Amino acid sequence: MSVFGMSRTIMRNLFSGPATRLYPTREKEPHRAARSRGRIEIDIEACIFCSACAKRCPTDAIIVSKTDKEWNIDRLRCCTCNACVEVCPKKCLAMGNRYTPPTVTKDKDIFRQPPRPPKEPETIPGA
């Protein structure tokens, strides 16, 4: 007869503390593996609005507007497949290793490129 086979593991568990965390109050440290596909980050300053990412996106999560200089992403549609990052010609897209925080609304993340300041005419000091 073999019973209580599990008791060793159980007693060890009891005294070694829980293996789980009280998420979201406590997150895993270090937060994620460096390679984790968390969410797409964009360096909007470098974007040229070529729409290559939007075309490659399998879930149509990305919408790019060249006229408004606007890049937006539906985080809930995005399947973090990394296709947009791979295709970006300016390398302004990156895969961040943190997940999008939980949300209760279906908002889009909108990034707008600030209008570039018009080039000031070079002033010659002392002129």
Place this chain on the structure above:
Amino acid sequence: MSPLDTALLAIVVVVAAPIAGGLLAGIDRKLSARMQSRWGPPLLQPFYDVRKLFRKETIVVRRSQNFYVYFFFVFMVFTAALFFTGGDILLTIFALTLASIFLVLAAYKASSPYSFIGAERELILMMAYEPMVLLAAVGMYLVTRSFIVVDIARSPQLLALRLPGLFIGFVVVLVVKMRKSPFDLAASHHAHQEIVRGITTEFSGRTLALIEIAHWYETTVVLGMAALFFAALPWLAAVAAGCVFFLILLVDNVFARVKWQVALATAWITAAALGVGNILVVFFLR
């Protein structure tokens, strides 16, 4: 004790027993969680749950099913009051059984296949543990010459020394009564079984809260009965009750749920070997 004292004590018991039972349930959940290397809920979670249940809508299949649950609750309160005011242990046991019968009736009345099968299994479990409970009472009588809880508790003899078999058998009963694995086939705490939550599947809202509170009463009564085996040394009784409680949690976590045939066989074999054997020894070696 004067009748007035008894009445006062009864009121204290009626208030204190569910608090103790709820705390025990909280400790149970916390300890079980730690055994499974989880954090587990806060200690007071059972109370939060019940508070929430009271605020919820009560949805019933048939209105009459709740009627039986009220009786279940009332008899459980009565059992606790009777036991802790030092009444007749036989009467306590019968009241406890009657209460359980009302729960079974309520489950039958709900006319859901899950609670129907749960009720059938609960009846089988009652058949399984009832002989052992009665034998325990008989054993206590043989040693102390009384069925009255006060007299048993005041007996200078440490019952556990005279009735070790009965005590072990009674721990098995406790596992059944507290709805713990391996005997949680009629209604498990986690509703993770083929008949969902078995006997209590069809209860909701306030009715379910009453069942929960009645279960707290039940836990305190059965743990109290276990402690009665050590009543001669009150501190030992407390320690023993704690140990038994921990042992039950451990058993809960190291066993798979058995099928009803095995549950019945285990309980009866324990009752026959440990219970009857112990009583025979006490009877002839007196």
Place this chain on the structure above:
Amino acid sequence: MNPREHQTIEEIPAAALLERVQKMRSEGWRLVHAACTRLVADQEVNYCFDRDGQSLDSPDSATLRGMHTLRVRLPMIDPELPSISSFYWPAFLYENEMHDLFGITVKGMAVDFHGHLYTTMVPTPYVTKEPDHGD
């Protein structure tokens, strides 16, 4: 780097299906799966069989494994097939699927779900809706 599995296809008329399947069974093949494909004007049903370690083309080579497909062509409108579930009992699931998704009437299925295996909003979606490549 590794040799791809050897796979053969044999096109047969629908009338010869039962006879051919019976032969496959007596030769010890197992039914791997069965499925339809919508072609341009008609559709085809594939019954795939596998016999461990052997292929129809090279029965003597034990190392090469293979899959043999019996293929039946059916019209798009009112296609009909006999059930092979008398030879391969588990085929009833594939046949019910053919019925629900491709509208093929399969006669004599061991277990007939009467179109309730998959409940789709559009009946027989794989044939009634033309492929629409969108973008």
Place this chain on the structure above:
Amino acid sequence: MGTRTVIPFGPQHPVLPEPIHLDLVLEDEKVVEAIPKIGYVHRGFEKLVEKMDFNELVYVADRICGICAFIHSMAYCQGVEAVMSVEVPPRAEFLRTIWSELARLSSHLLWLGLMADAFGFESLFMQSFRIREKIVDMLEEMTGGRIILGVCRVGGVRRDVPNDALADIVRRVKDLGVEMHRLADVFLQDDSVKHRLVGVGVLIRDQAAELGCVGPMLRASGVSRDTRTLGYAAYGSVDFAPIVEKDGDSYARCAVRIRELFQSVDLVAQAASKIPGGEVGVKVSGYPEGEYHSRCEQPRGEVIHYVKGDGTRYLQRYRVRTPTFANIPALLRMLQGCELADVPVLVLTIDPCISCTER
């Protein structure tokens, strides 16, 4: 003869992780008839070939199932590669093998946990999941995804793993072996577990073959058939033999899966030690024309990805026959005459993945 009760079992049921519905006709506690119904999660994946080109379809294949995701995408890619005659670089083949085996570990541990839950052994369930978590963490470190790895593509894989990182993974998987042994001891030795598994749902060798079982279901009945022996990916270069048990009951199926855990650990180590250097992907040009039945061994058994292209961006037909589809007839046969308490065990014993069955 007792009165007959009909117990509705699913599609939403605490012990059923998957949306299948069974009407169980009971006499007391004995099941006299089980009437199944699926179709709750039919998502029309196969119809998606019309909307997505053959490269994008990999993401879809990856998402057919939440527990055997990687092998689905691999089977699909192998199918397209066969049609297009693409030669995948050997390093990619080895990486695919390593990830398949880790996915198998994760899936089998998940199954063990669910199985423990089905027979009411909660701490065993938690312990299985605790071990599985570490496997999932490893997958995340290597590929970036925990469940849906998203690393397979037509022509190779999308991410390389440095050799020293692989060595670290091998060391950690081997360390996990110790914990898995403790787990296995409970599953295979504990009497209360044996009471729930031994002799439950027996399928003898001929029955299992006749019912078209695949995977551990079939191997537990004594048939030595494992699609990995075809030698796809790098399985031709590693040394292993299918794991076979004889009894054909739930205990044997459990034993097969537990032994496969250790086999997978071994295969990961073997593949990591033999992995060649070089590229992990080739560029694929052109469109698929032709057809191929790609076969792989999922944790649940043999999966078939049928790919047929007509020379355009879009495939003409994409068809997935998942292992559960092949195992359902056996489930129906086993349920007849079993006890109600055995139903969860029997349903779990085929390792059902209804969501991927209905695609």
